Amino acid sequence: MKQNIGVIGLSVMGSNLALNIADNGFKVAVFNRTTTVVDKMLEEHPHKNVIGRYSLQELVDGLEKPRKVVLMVKAGFAVDSLIEQLTPLLEKGDIIIDGGNSFFKDTQRRYDLLLEKGINYFGVGVSGGEEGARFGPALMPGGDEKAYEEIRPILEAIAAKVNDVPCCSYTSTGGAGHYVKMVHNGIEYGDMQLISEAYKVLKHLGGFTNEELQETFEEWNKGELESYLIEITANIFKVKEEDGSYLVDKILDKSQQKGTGKWTNEQAIDLGIDVSVITAALNGRYMSNLKEERVRAEQEFTRKPYAVVEDKERLKNIVKDALFISKIVSYAQGFKLLQAAEKEYNWTFDYSQIAKIFRGGCIIQAKILQNIIEAYQNNPKLENLIFDPFFKEVIETRQDSIREVAALAITNRLPLSAMTSAVSYLDIYTTANSGANLIQAQRDYFGAHTFERTDKEGSYHYDWVGNNEK
Numbered sequence: 001m002k003q004n005i006g007v008i009g010l011s012v013m014g015s016n017l018a019l020n021i022a023d024n025g026f027k028v029a030v031f032n033r034t035t036t037v038v039d040k041m042l043e044e045h046p047h048k049n050v051i052g053r054y055s056l057q058e059l060v061d062g063l064e065k066p067r068k069v070v071l072m073v074k075a076g077f078a079v080d081s082l083i084e085q086l087t088p089l090l091e092k093g094d095i096i097i098d099g100g101n102s103f104f105k106d107t108q109r110r111y112d113l114l115l116e117k118g119i120n121y122f123g124v125g126v127s128g129g130e131e132g133a134r135f136g137p138a139l140m141p142g143g144d145e146k147a148y149e150e151i152r153p154i155l156e157a158i159a160a161k162v163n164d165v166p167c168c169s170y171t172s173t174g175g176a177g178h179y180v181k182m183v184h185n186g187i188e189y190g191d192m193q194l195i196s197e198a199y200k201v202l203k204h205l206g207g208f209t210n211e212e213l214q215e216t217f218e219e220w221n222k223g224e225l226e227s228y229l230i231e232i233t234a235n236i237f238k239v240k241e242e243d244g245s246y247l248v249d250k251i252l253d254k255s256q257q258k259g260t261g262k263w264t265n266e267q268a269i270d271l272g273i274d275v276s277v278i279t280a281a282l283n284g285r286y287m288s289n290l291k292e293e294r295v296r297a298e299q300e301f302t303r304k305p306y307a308v309v310e311d312k313e314r315l316k317n318i319v320k321d322a323l324f325i326s327k328i329v330s331y332a333q334g335f336k337l338l339q340a341a342e343k344e345y346n347w348t349f350d351y352s353q354i355a356k357i358f359r360g361g362c363i364i365q366a367k368i369l370q371n372i373i374e375a376y377q378n379n380p381k382l383e384n385l386i387f388d389p390f391f392k393e394v395i396e397t398r399q400d401s402i403r404e405v406a407a408l409a410i411t412n413r414l415p416l417s418a419m420t421s422a423v424s425y426l427d428i429y430t431t432a433n434s435g436a437n438l439i440q441a442q443r444d445y446f447g448a449h450t451f452e453r454t455d456k457e458g459s460y461h462y463d464w465v466g467n468n469e470k
Helices: 012-023 035-044 056-061 077-089 104-116 129-135 145-158 176-205 210-220 228-236 260-271 276-288 291-300 312-344 351-357 368-378 389-411 417-429 436-447 464-469
Strands: 005-008 028-031 050-052 068-071 095-098 120-127 138-142
Touching: 005 012, 005 056, 012 028, 012 050, 012 129, 012 145, 028 035, 028 056, 035 050, 056 077, 068 077, 068 145, 077 095, 077 104, 095 104, 095 145, 104 120, 104 176, 120 129, 120 145, 120 176, 138 145, 138 176, 138 351, 176 210, 176 228, 176 260, 176 276, 176 312, 176 389, 176 417, 210 228, 210 312, 260 276, 260 312, 276 312, 276 417, 312 351, 312 368, 312 389, 312 417, 351 368, 368 389, 389 417, 436 464
Parallel strands: 005 028, 005 068, 028 050, 068 095, 095 120
Antiparallel strands: 120 138
C-alpha cells in the first residue's frame, strides 16, 4: 500500500508534524539524511501509520500519485539541495511542500523554477512551535491554487481548530504563504515588546509585585486582551525557585531573535510602509544585547529614582488601554504591509481568512483577531484597520490613556519605544498636514528634486539660490 505523503527532516518539528499527520489517519513515509535518525524516531514514537524510508528514491517510489513531499529542514542551502535531488525522481503534477521558515523570495524562486518542470511547489508557513506541529499548528500555504486542492485535506486535518474551523487557508501564489508567516512573526515581535513595556510600567512606575503582576495579566486574559502571549505571561510570574525567589527576576535581560522580524522590517523599507511598532520591537532586541554598554551608560548618566504612581488601580487601567491600542496599531501596520505586498507581487489576499488562520495554533492567537475578521468581512477593501468602526471607537475614546502612559514613561526615562511608536503612528496618520512640504522644499533647494503645489497641478522647481541672491 502506498503512503499518502512523505516527510523529509526529522528534527523535533519534522517528526512532530509527521506524527500529527499520522494521527489524522494519513499514511506517512519519513526520511532523514542521517538514517539512524529514522530508526530513532520509529523506536521512540512507533505509529501504525508511519513507515521509515532510507533513501529518497525509496521514499518517492512508495508514495501515491500525485506524490506529496514535505521538507522540514533548515531554510536556505538544505532546501535547494533537497529540491535538486528530488526533482529527477518526481513527475509532472507532484508536489513539494516547504514547511520551514524560508525567506519568501527564495520560495518564489523555487516555485518559478519547478513550475517550468511541471512540479508544484508550496511554501507553507507553520506557526505554533513544537507543540503546534504535534497537535495543531496555524498553516499558511502559498502556491498554485488548483494544486492546493490535492494537499488541502491533509493540511486542514492537521491544523489547529477554532469552533471546528481549521486555522489553515490558501493565501495566494508563489511565496505568499511564507510572506504571511513573516508578517505574522513581525506582529509577534511587536506583541511581545508591547507586553514587556506594559510590565515595565507596572513594575517600575506602579510598584507592582510579581504576585500582583500575575493577577493583573490573568485578569487581562479574561477580557479584550485575551491571547496566548498574555496567558503565558501570567504563568511566567507564578514560577518560583526553591528558595522562594521568582525565576523571571533572575533571567538576564538579553533577548534573541531568528531573523524573521528583520525580514519584516526590510520588506517594509522596500515597500515604503511604516511598521514602526515592529521596528521598535526589533531594535529593542538589538539594544537588549548591549547589556554591558547599558550598565555603563546608566552609571555615566545621572538618573533620578522612578516616581511611583500612588493610584495603582488607575495605572493598571490606563496601561491596559495603552496595550490594547498599541496592539491595534501593530496589527494595522502588519496588514498594511500585506496590502502593499499584494500589489507589489501580484498576489490576491483574503484578509479575513488570514486573520482566521491566526486565531489558533500560533503565537499571536488572540481575541482581537475576531474583530479583525469582522472588519475585513464588513469591508474587504479596508484601507487601514484603524478606520474600522470598532477599532476607531477604541482609539478615539481611550487614546488619552496611551498618551498618559507615554508621558509618564518619558518623564521617568523609562523606555517604551513600541508604545510611543504606536502613538506617533496614530498622530502622523491622522494629521492632514505633515510638515513634509518643508522637506520637499529643502530637497528642491539642494538637489533640484522638484515639488508639487497645493494650488495647481504639475511638478515645479524654484531657483532658491538665484532668487535669494537678488
